[in-house]
Amino acid sequence: MSIVANNISLHLAGFDLLRNIDLSVEAGQVTVLVGPNGAGKSSLLKVLTGELNPSQGSVSLNQLELSQWDIQKKATVLAVLPQHSELNFPFTATEVVGLGCIPHATGYAVDQQITADALQLVDASYLQRRLYTQMSGGEKQRVQLARVLAQIWSPSDFGEQFLVLDEPTAAFDLAHQQMTLSIVKQFAARGVGVLMVLHDLNLAARCADNLVVVNGGSIEACGSPAQVLTEHLVEKVFDVKATITRHPITDTPLVIA
Amino acid sequence: MRYLAADKLVGCLALLLPAVAIVSLSMGTVSIPLSQIVEALFATMGGVENSQTNSIVLDIRLPRILLALLVGAVLAVLGTVMQGLFRNPLADPSLIGVSGGASVGASLVIVLVGGAVVSPLAGLSLISFGAFMGGVISTLIVYRVATSSLGTSVTTMLLAGIAIGAIAGAFNSLLSYFSDNQMLRQISVWQMGNLGGANWLKVGIMGGVSALLLVVLPAQAKSLNALLLGESEARYLGIDVQTIKRKLIFLTALGVGVSVALAGLIGFVGLIIPHMIRLLIGPDHRWLLPSTALAGASLLMIADSIARVVVLPAELPTGIITALLGAPFFVALLIRQRGEF
Numbered sequence: 001m002s003i004v005a006n007n008i009s010l011h012l013a014g015f016d017l018l019r020n021i022d023l024s025v026e027a028g029q030v031t032v033l034v035g036p037n038g039a040g041k042s043s044l045l046k047v048l049t050g051e052l053n054p055s056q057g058s059v060s061l062n063q064l065e066l067s068q069w070d071i072q073k074k075a076t077v078l079a080v081l082p083q084h085s086e087l088n089f090p091f092t093a094t095e096v097v098g099l100g101c102i103p104h105a106t107g108y109a110v111d112q113q114i115t116a117d118a119l120q121l122v123d124a125s126y127l128q129r130r131l132y133t134q135m136s137g138g139e140k141q142r143v144q145l146a147r148v149l150a151q152i153w154s155p156s157d158f159g160e161q162f163l164v165l166d167e168p169t170a171a172f173d174l175a176h177q178q179m180t181l182s183i184v185k186q187f188a189a190r191g192v193g194v195l196m197v198l199h200d201l202n203l204a205a206r207c208a209d210n211l212v213v214v215n216g217g218s219i220e221a222c223g224s225p226a227q228v229l230t231e232h233l234v235e236k237v238f239d240v241k242a243t244i245t246r247h248p249i250t251d252t253p254l255v256i257a
Numbered sequence: 258m259r260y261l262a263a264d265k266l267v268g269c270l271a272l273l274l275p276a277v278a279i280v281s282l283s284m285g286t287v288s289i290p291l292s293q294i295v296e297a298l299f300a301t302m303g304g305v306e307n308s309q310t311n312s313i314v315l316d317i318r319l320p321r322i323l324l325a326l327l328v329g330a331v332l333a334v335l336g337t338v339m340q341g342l343f344r345n346p347l348a349d350p351s352l353i354g355v356s357g358g359a360s361v362g363a364s365l366v367i368v369l370v371g372g373a374v375v376s377p378l379a380g381l382s383l384i385s386f387g388a389f390m391g392g393v394i395s396t397l398i399v400y401r402v403a404t405s406s407l408g409t410s411v412t413t414m415l416l417a418g419i420a421i422g423a424i425a426g427a428f429n430s431l432l433s434y435f436s437d438n439q440m441l442r443q444i445s446v447w448q449m450g451n452l453g454g455a456n457w458l459k460v461g462i463m464g465g466v467s468a469l470l471l472v473v474l475p476a477q478a479k480s481l482n483a484l485l486l487g488e489s490e491a492r493y494l495g496i497d498v499q500t501i502k503r504k505l506i507f508l509t510a511l512g513v514g515v516s517v518a519l520a521g522l523i524g525f526v527g528l529i530i531p532h533m534i535r536l537l538i539g540p541d542h543r544w545l546l547p548s549t550a551l552a553g554a555s556l557l558m559i560a561d562s563i564a565r566v567v568v569l570p571a572e573l574p575t576g577i578i579t580a581l582l583g584a585p586f587f588v589a590l591l592i593r594q595r596g597e598f
Contacts, residue, residue, distance in 0.1 A: 099486060100494070102483055
């Protein structure tokens with residue numbers, strides 16, 4: 001089971017944002033999108049999750065076209081964390097994470113348990129009763145992460161689940177970046193398909209099973225980090241001369257710019 | 258941190274409501290002691306003939322108080338809905354153009370037919386029909402302007418609401434300009450908001466609208482909570498955002514349209530009550546909707562009681578009192594909030 005993009009293109013307001021993209025996000029694997037600013041990563045995420053309709057081509061989720069999915073059933077299978085949050089109302093952390101339980105009719109007690117567990121997993125238990133509007137950027141981001149984790153905390157009746165994160169580590173310190181990677185791997189080990197956008201190539205190399213380099217609206221390279229990350233590619237896509245070696249412990253590629 | 262537990266607040270407000278209603282019944286040009294009010298209320302059930310006190314209580318004050326209760330509840334709860342839908346704590350039911358359109362409708366009727374003509378339904382003036390139609394039509398325009406194939410943009414709706422409000426204001430001025438003195442007075446009194454013309458027919462209509470809202474709105478509480486996250490987040494949580502928007506905008510146009518038609522423009526209830534209750538118990542709509550309905554009902558009953566007794570033997574339009582009570586309170590809230598951001 002997977003999310004499959006079949007030859008998708010996206011034209012918006014006279015711009016070609018995506019061109020002829022084929023991509024498959026497999027359950028149980030971590031797929032990471034990298035690429036320079038404006039390459040089309042977020043647009044691609046929006047098309048893959050059904051927020052934007054492709055101008056051409058199609059996207060299927062667990063072998064059913066995205067547009068055919070019942071929106072409520074889809075929400076039990078696919079959880080998405082956008083880049084920016086608009087939330088501007090003083091919910092407590094517990095209430096925000098509780099919103100992630102809306103797609104499941106599992107009852108108050110179960111929801112409370114999931115909410116508490118999800119907050120603990122993102123190191124935010126101490127925020128439970130704090131107001132969202134009074135949190136720091138990193139705290140807000142962790143609470144939002146806990147919310148999407150709560151959304152797919154229990155398995156769904158409608159197939160394999162997918163977790164889509166758009167730059168989840170943007171507001172995080174070093175410790176919480178590591179925490180995010182370990183959470184993502186944990187969910188992947190449980191069979192969840194993870195798709196995320198990252199800017200840090202080294203973080204991407206550490207956690208990706210499948211690394212997808214997006215450039216100018218199409219896919220430049222795709223494969224394991226060791227295959228994809230070459231000095232030639234980094235210079236071509238990011239316009240940066242970099243040295244690539246091996247991480248002394250994890251043996252994944254290490255990009256030194 | 259919150260000041261109050263939500264369930265306690267709802268409990269307190271539910272107890273406050275009948276108390277306010279009883280006290281309001283005793284207040285007025287003729288002050289009636291509680292014992293006689295109870296007597297009058299029981300007299301109808303027992304079929305006892307009407308004394309003068311009984312008829313003051315049952316034919317004049319009770320419908321007026323019930324109308325205040327229902328209008329207050331509807332305006333406050335729809336204010337909550339609009340603030341949730343627009344994700345803006347400063348939104349107000351009038352934002353979608355209802356009030357502006359309603360006042361044009363009312364003024365138009367007053368100027369064209371003098372407002373004195375009795376309509377087919379006894380007890381309802383043509384002005385009410387004009388106001389209702391004006392409110393609904395302007396909401397439809399605002400909604401159409403903001404809706405494209407991609408859905409309804411709440412930002413565009415906000416701006417379109419402001420534009421329609423400005424056009425409505427211009428039309429109102431134009432109509433006022435061509436009015437004679439008597440019409441002018443009628444227009445301005447109507448715009449001040451007045452529960453004076455309350456009767457059982459109006460209570461019945463308002464009761465019907467309130468019942469509809471009572472049935473439909475509680476089921477939307479979770480969706481409104483999810484919408485506060487943002488529209489795409491709400492969609493990812495399985496909420497059919499466009500359907501909900503359409504439903505809530507329609508209900509607001511209906512509820513506010515009928516309120517304005519029956520009671521004129523009553524400001525600040527729909528803005529201040531949701532804001533105030535949210536400060537006390539937080540933005541969870543499952544509690545916010547019932548709390549604001551109860552608080553709005555009490556506030557408008559209190560404001561109307563003050564309006565009835567403050568310049569005895571005459572009375573003031575209710576809208577003046579809600580604005581006088583509400584606006585300073587709102588300014589105080591803003592000043593307090595300034596420190597938090």
